[in-house]
Amino acid sequence: MDGQEEAFKEEAYELLTELETSLLELEENPHDMEQIGRVFRAMHTIKGSGGMFGFDAIADFTHNVETVFDMVRGGELQVTKDLVNLTLSARDHIKTLLDGEGDKDLETQIIASLQALLPAADPKEETVPGGIGKDISKSAPDAPSPLLTYTIRFCPALDIFANGTNPITLLDELREMGECIVTPHTENLPLLDDMDPESCYIFWDILLTTDQGENAIRDVFIFVEDECDLSIECVDNDQGSNVDELNGDKLGEILVKRGDLSNETLGKALEEQNLLGEILVKEKAVSQASVCSALAEQAVVKKQIERRREAVHTTSIRVAAGKLDHLVDLVGELVTVQARLSQKASTVNDSDLVSIAEDVEMLVSGLRDNAMSMRMLQIGTTFSTFKRLVRDLSNDLGKQMELTTSGEETELDKTVIEKLKDPLVHIIRNSIDHGIEMPEARKAAGKEATGTVHLSAEHAGGNVLIRISDNGKGLDPAVIRAKAMEKGLIPPDVDFTDKEVNNLIFAPGFSTASQVSDLSGRGVGMDVVKRSIEELGGSVDLNSQKGDGTAITLKLPLTLAIIEGLLVTLGRGYYIFPLTSVEECVELPRDETGKKSGLLNIRGEMVPYIGLREEYGIEEERPELEHVVIMETNEKRVGFVVDSVVGSQQAVIKKMGNAFNNAPDISGATILGNGAVALIIDVNKILDLRF
């Protein structure tokens, strides 16, 4: 910003010179409107730009002169010799302010004299600089407000497009504020012949659940206040009594409240016993869109109330973590026993037993989901513990930085969260230590002096993505390459992409800090981080742009305890594939049998396959017909040849322990209903080993 401050000063000095000339001209011709306009604009610019570049004292002072000349311009004041003298001394004062000096007493004196010129009755109330600028600046509220649901009706004026307003951007802005359901109303659309394509005939009902308050919603529409009918109403006011009233408003009540429907029509419709919405639409009492929107409101409010009710309940009980762990262990065993019961029941010809087994199965699966959900914790608590870490570290290092977070409400299994903490600490330390530059270096690079480390969490399918990004200096592939060569991690003559080079920071025994500080680079490197994430069944992805910063994304499973799997056999052994990535199962053509790998034509697409018998060296007799399980992993399809496919199976994952470090493609084992052990195959690992 230094360059810009200089630019402002330069410009201001120029304007002051012009100002002097104009004022002297004015003294000769007090009615020269052009000169008056020039003086006003000069003051206006100095004030406006001064405020922007941090010259607040100048801006505040100049405001007084500008006000006076605004009135001169409007013909409310006359240019007098006194005014010219006063303005000249004001000009001189601005100049001394620009030079970095300035006499406070003189300033007060000039201001007093200027104000004396203004009509006494009009003290020109100092309007606080406000409006849109201010609203945006305070977009980060200090204290989180409660989540409330609002219903917003936004009817733009027909000619709203004429002002260059795109209503869609406003709706997008609302969507960013929280959970949002938008229902467009098209009933005002005229016939095509009558339609003016430059008019906006549509209006919207928006249901928004946000913690930002009604004013923030109004601010979205600040530019179009006068060009639309806007109603904002809180439909779920978070009063304690509402929590017990689970259903919220009925459909009819909502429509009446919004003025879409009169009470009489509602009464009439209710006399017929049918779905109210259908009746009303059929009778043309309200439009389909109105009903949809009202139904959406009903659903959202209901959900909101339920959610709050849940919150009320969860805060009311505390259980020791150990007890929960034990419960989950027991449920795991119970799932195994239940599977045995179901299997036994299917072989015994006893319908009573079958029915009991089915009931047990249902109960156990409910119990399992319940026990699992009890162990789910929000990651926010973990995130907030890092605030202190960042604060302390930045003080120690003399750096300026802040930690921002998002997705705190994302839930993860307690065990995963616990094991995640150390790797996260390590990554954050690394970001602060190696990523964020010293304030001077940042300024020199045209960045804000304060660096940012952002922590975010989100759900992606059955996984949770945790991202740690900083806007520091990023990784330098050249430095890493040199270091890796020096350490003998890569041969000197092979070309690697920058991304591959950057990933070397995860290689064992790698540390880039040329100066080992107190924080990171203490022997435990990023390789440990990577290993611990992989032990959790997760993966690590790194993206870094030299100069712009680094983002590390951790992909983690929601829970470590149970997976849905596809059970297959190979020789006398049982194996399980994670069901989420299974696409289909096909028969292996006879001429492909016995190959370690090959290609299969699946409806025109050539899909590579691996013969697991050959891969695992299984010697037992081969079945007549083999099957191929087609999996999709990393957006690629690949097949695995097995003896037979048994079916889907819920697998309680048992760790295999250190003894099996040599079998990286077996991620765990599970006990089947018949007591046999089935091995769980890690598809990605097997591909890593093969290709």
Next chain:
Amino acid sequence: MTIEGITQTGQYLAFMLDQEVYALDIMQVREVLDYTEITKVPRMPNFMRGVINLRGGVVPVVDLRFKFGMPATEKSVNTCIIIMENTIDGETTLIGALADSVREVLDLEPDQIEPAPKLGTRLKTGFIKGMGKKNDEFIILLDIDRVFSADELSGVNSAEAHLDTEMEAVGETDAPLSS
């Protein structure tokens, strides 16, 4: 007292491996099971026979005869699995070991135990805690934590077992099956 660390009467579980008597500190033995179907785990060295279901838990089973350079265990009515608690890399885990048969629980006084001989045994001296002597019979007391250290389990050192033994070299190759 002949061996550092052994100062009082200890109880040992004696078992047979290829006609020799071995013993384990009873404090490390959890239970003894009859032979049961073992699920083989791919890519593991031969002495890692696989895993079994122990009341809902998955427990690895090793064939000590492979480990000690003897011919593989042949299943018989006496074959059993000794479930031991041992510490690998600071973590307590259960491991099963195949034994030809289990004999008895012995009481051994400290003076009945001698240091491991440098020569004359088939296995690495590091695996031996000491030699017990009872009724003119020598009993090899195993240091099971060493036998099952992470390196040993992953098969890194298993082939060296023969090099340390002066007596014989069994033509057994159990180099790790890496791909």
Next chain:
Amino acid sequence: MTQTIMTVDDSASVRQMVNFTLKKAGYEVVEAVDGKDGLTKLAGAKINMIITDLNMPNMDGIEMIRNVRAMAQYKFIPIILLTTESQDDKKKEGKKAGATGWIIKPFKPEQLLGVVKKVLK
């Protein structure tokens, strides 16, 4: 596709600040020193949005907006007016002439970006 924003201001420092802020956020920027200059530069160019000062020599912001709205190509583009707090009535005049919204001076780079994001799709 990169979007192009025109900044019209007689103050070089304001133009520079707007230019710097928008470029950093990935926009292309065209500078004009007053309304007249702006109109000349609009013709034949492909501009997605205009940010104009109110008080300028030759042609002020209001008149410029009126002229821009008369051009078929720019009938519906977002136009933001830079004003100061003492010109509340000017805001209304600007809206009447066809401005989409306004920013109150002085403003910070993030406020400018906030408004751009609000009106530019």
